[in-house]
Amino acid sequence: MFESLTQRLSGTMERLRGRGRLTEENIREATREVRIALLEADVALPVVQALIERIKVRAVGQEVLKSLTPGQALIKVVRDELTAVMGAQATELNLNVPAPAVILMAGLQGAGKTTTVGKLAKLLKEKRKKKVMVVSADVYRPAAIEQLKTLAEQVDVRFFPSDNTQQPVEIVRAAIADAKKSFIDVLLVDTAGRLAIDEAMMAEIKALHAAVNPVETLFVVDSMTGQDAANTAKAFGEALPLTGVVLTKTDGDARGGAALSVRYITGKPIKFVGTGEKVDGLDVFHPERVAGRILDMGDVLSLVEQVEGQVDKDKAQKLAEKVAKGKKFDLNDMRDQLEQMQNMGGIGSLMDKLPGLGNVPEHLKQQVSQGKEVPRMIAIINSMTKKERRNPNLLNGSRRSRIAAGAGTTPAEVNKLMKQYMQMEKMMGKMARGGMKGMMRGLQGMMGGMGRMPFR
Template sequence: MRPLPGKRLGAALVSLPIHLLYLFVLMFESLSQRLSATVNRLRGRGRLTEENIRESMREVRIALLEADVALPVVQALIERVKVRAVGQEVLQSLSPGQALVKVVSDELTAVMGTANAELNLAQQPPAVVLMAGLQGAGKTTTVAKLARFLTERKKKRVMVVSCDVYRPAAIEQLRTLAEQVGVKFFPSEAGQNPVDIAKAAISAARKEVVDVLLVDTAGRLHVDEAMMAEIKALYAAITPIETLFVVDSMTGQDAANTAKAFAEALPLTGVVLTKTDGDARGGAALSVRYVTGRPIKFLGAGEKTDALEPFYPDRVAQRILGMGDVLSLVEEVERKVDQEKAQKLAQKVIKGKRFDLNDMRDQLEQMNNMGGLAGLMDKLPGVSALPENVKSKVGDGEIKRMIAIISSMTKKERRHPDLLNGSRRARVARGSGTQPADVNRLLKQYMQMEKMMSKLSKGGTKGLLRQMRGAMKGMGGMGGGFPPMR
């Protein structure tokens, strides 16, 4: 991961709810735990031999298979790592453990596609994007997410249309989602011919000077000959510049096999993996590109329409190895956090003014705006090493409970938390529908945050980074995963 300028990183980290350091867990949990444990052992070794490399590769193989990575992918990955690992690149390196970690990271990245594959929209408008997939994979929701992504981050004029003539509810769902994300909706009805709908939508998109037309289709099985013939006819009639296959990542190895079957029937240009927030294994991300030969272009995580991100193989590889993804975290903070509030908080803290419970509530609300813990938990280095008793307490319900507790305090109590004696804490617990122990726990977390913020006022950005590294190391994490200051 390329280093970030210290000023940009520091500003973003001040904007971030700092108590995430104590709460994050990793999305690719089981795979990451196994691999990062192996990585840590290797990193600490001053000298590697062919024997302990073979031993480590056995552990990596088991971890990948348990994560439901397709067997051909596991075999290819292990072989590629072995070839490089037993050569001069690793064994003769001054830091052989680090060198092997880099080899594993590089090969994980290569298996998933090396670099982000952007949508190709370079054609006379409208650029037509055809969406295909199984029923229940989240296709219609993904159409809305992609429409929002193209509108907000690529500044495109977007229209959506549903060719799912078998489920009137799907048409209405897309209409509702189009209104939510602020894009044009071309109406269709059950019983119409999908080809006729798509052609009419293209004509309307031209008249309304639309940049991109997203065409939703009915869910279908690759073994359903009639339905596959229908989508082939639709493809031939509209010749889309992009044909994306939407697949549920929680199906693991089956996701890759299903995508391969569709790729053989349709000229797919890419894959969108959905429900990655529920995939604790990470197998689909490692398998799809290798098995299908088609790039993963986007990851969907969560139900909200902003829960779609471009797929960066190098960043996902770092997450899987427990190294975090600070670059994506900073980009997300800069895009979603209220920058005016963040700047005020940064100035307040740097000037040495006390961080109070109003500030903490703002931070919690900012976290919810960024998609909650599920959308952020995979991006900090070392989180895979958090103790299980810490991970088990993590949940977005806890964030809402904390906001409710702070909101039950008086304005004076939020400004001066020292006023919260036993009777006041009992009153706050009653008012928020919680227990006094919940109030005590929140105040303890507040004091940790307040202490960290006060140290920032003395040490500036570098002071904050030192504190964050120390916090991660204190939890058993890899505090060295933060990028260097520039």
């Protein structure tokens, strides 16, 4: 998300950064470029106008022109105002109510409600340590109930059965009764969507809301619909007392207009953003971190959290102990590291959070974000024998040709992998000399550092 906006703004910000002196003309020129960039990113016009006005007011005042580093001061103003328009800070779910806390999911058909229920169930279970139950009140879409059942099994949460002969209100009341008996902390309710907003749909969801009185009513919306996402959320907000918004498919939205418009137009906070189809592709929305990413300052906090949460600590500990004892880092160990990176969404997911990537050539970013590099490297290592993985020195020219053929690639690719292996082995040797604590820190840090590996 925000690739096009970041590219456009990073150049403007870079020009400002080194300025020892700014004039009102410089500021006018910068805000004009920011305005064009926002409009091209499909940010709603009222949002753009309000944002630019606030930046101008602060920029031509004492805060920027009288600053010792006016370029940096103006960048800070732009960042602050971007953060403010998206909601200033992350907004938690309100679960401080008698159990079960009922969360109602609303939205149009195709927005990703059912998938989001599965993702949110996983997040609440793993990060908030809640006992979660899910139920589907979508009695119209074929296989909607079955889809939710499959997701519940996948993330290992309770599923309350329903069928399309029942009324939505009847289904949810029965689920709440069962949740109370089973000491469930959170009940997530998936509701029916329509292809467009219609009176029948609104009447049904209003009746459902009145009957179950949820503590949270989240509107799930496809970010790729741009300004329409904000307008649809506004229409739902007028019909229902929404408590927040979930933006889905943000990995496919290069512009990011929805994220910058939804809060301002609806007055409701964006609580989560969804990426991809995987059940762990749901993140808490942090406006201040997102503003940093838009201005190409990176999002190191989210990167650290991602690595902390998804690195296999046991494997890292075993590898740390192995190398600390002076044993050689081999290709089995390298494959483990690559597989863990793949589990974190690949190099593209990590690079997205690193600062200064706005000026990286687009073809390089495309190559990385397509995620083909790491699976190719894993395939090459898998094509080796156990003996070769343990003893990389055995890999002469004929063996490398055989490995390349087995992995469906070229000897040049095998040579490139071996060069990267040698770099990693050297790094491991240095970390081992720092003792066990240094090893553990280095291993977790290395997962982020692998974003610097060379690409074709």
